[in-house]
Amino acid sequence: MWKAATCTHPRAWEREMHNIKEVNEDAFKYLIAIPPRYWSRSRFTMQAKCDTLVNNMSEAFNNVIVDARSKPIISMLEDIRLYIMKRWSKNRSKVQKYEGDICPKIRARLSKESDQTKYWIPRYFRIWSYFSWSGQKLFEVRHVSLIGDKFTVNIESQECNCRKWLISGIPCCHAIAALNFLNLKA
Template sequence: MSDRQKGLIDAFKTTIPNADIRYCCRHIWTNFKGKFPGVVYKEHFWKAARSSTVHHFNIHMATIKELNEDAFKYLSEIPAQHWSRHAFTSARKSGMLLNNCCESFNNVLRKARSKPILQLMEWIRRYVIQRCCAKREGLKIFEGVIMPSVVKMVHMGLKEASAMRINQAYLNEFEVDHEDDTYVVNLENRTCVCYKWTLMGIPC
């Protein structure tokens, strides 16, 4: 994931041609709002980025197009597979839209950035060792089987599921009504057309 700095994309294609490339949506939004400021643009940009189906993505892009043709054209020129969840490959079990991890690590490197390259690499090596050790020590007092972040996701899914209506179509296939939309879930294939849980690597 990158902020689309000049030269990065060409470098990726040369050095890691099979990598799945994504663009940080915060950087896209920062550049976008400089040309097209406004709360309505912000709302539909982020909804388009978080859309797990092409149908919802098109709805929000159409709204942006109604507001401003140039704004729509600006976003359309950025391939959706780099910034919108509906177009992400399911081979990568991550729906991340922001490069927060990179930004956090970059912030950590601030104190060592001025060092010569070999000293910088040694500083990073020791930092990673110390961090891994601290995490191991923290896990010694952890109680339970499932990590808190995963428990939170499960509870969120249960809350959403309680508001859904289910109609069985075939032995392993169901139609699920959620709010104003209907999704097809196949238990045998463990797929759902909402794409959300497939992308996150969670079986339906």
């Protein structure tokens, strides 16, 4: 199920759903009854720029306010307000000490995607047998095996048809391979 949930491309999601159906048809029927826009990255919109699949943030918040929830409403809200103020203050102090232009977790994701670029070969995308004369930075990025997947990357519009870059706002390994080809920083 997690493979189907984390797929960013609709065809990959369909492939994983087919695998689920082969293993357990009841599980397939259960999952297919839930609209995938609620649980699969392959159907997430591109406006939010968030690819989070789990509910950990609200669970963590509920765990923090467990004592406050038993209090009268005004006291509960005051406890929550104080907790949020302390948390913001602590985070503000961390950010002021941080030296860098990209947050550590995003840097780690970029590093992971950069490590994957060794498996991808970018080439200028040809339009009518000519290189892209329009000035668009279009690339076809193929797997090194040349029998695997291929993706189209548009550097100017920050899009890759694997959809990872669109959904999260963080360049995927295909986009980083194309950016590296142009000697641009990801």
